[in-house]
Amino acid sequence: MNTFNIPVHSTKTLIKASLIAATIASLVLIICILPSEYNIDPTGLGNKMGLTKLAQQTHGTTSAIEKAESNSIALKSDKVEIEIPANRGLEYKLLMEKYAHLEYQWQTNGKPLYFDFHGEPKGDTTGYFESFSITTSDNMKGSLTTPFAGSHGWYWKNTTDEPVTVTLTIKGNYLIKG
Incomplete structure (x- = not known):
């Protein structure tokens, strides 16, 4: 032992x-x-x-x-409903400063939409834009730290014969351009 x-x-x-x-x-x-x-x-x-x-x-x-x-835009959050007409497209934009942070989530009533999440630099007159995400889906959730000041947002295209409602929830430093 x-x-x-x-x-x-x-x-x-x-x-x-x-x-x-x-x-x-x-x-x-x-x-x-x-x-x-x-x-x-x-x-x-x-x-x-x-x-x-x-x-x-x-x-x-x-x-x-x-x-x-x-010197930048205050932190805030919004929830909006956006109707995308049948067989049409619609843009929804936010004005944001360089390096502003945005958290977002959007969803439809189950019908997929083609979309392009992109930004356009402030003061640019050439038509340049930078796409961050392009696909077809009925929802998306993510975040963005803007690479430049300007207009940032979504282009949704509805290819159905009925209007589709997008419910968008956003939180960050932005002004709604619409």
Whole structure:
């Protein structure tokens, strides 16, 4: 029979280890984390080690992003129903800034439509557009981060002899052009 001698630590040893761990964690917080994350350097060691530069770079990037977002269109969501006439096509567009994010989902009442999800650059007069998805379906769900400012949206074509209703749910930074 094998006997294992497992050491049992006393309460005094466990308290001592916990206090040492708490002291080390506090030192790491004061010397490393506060200077590098929040540009707070009570000891001056963060500056000497170059950690405050990290906080300044991160803060500068965050400020630039916040400034860009404040100049753009506010985040919102909409749900719309769009009727596509029989044997006709229809476009539905959103005005969006460069790198704006859009989450979307659309569905019909079960009848498939040909569609082209695409964007047209702001101010372009050549007729250029970039397609993101082209197929025939009765639904689609996805997201888009716009590669350029301009008009982005869908062209749906109904090849049936009856109108088809598209229910579109969108969330992002956009203005509805219609």
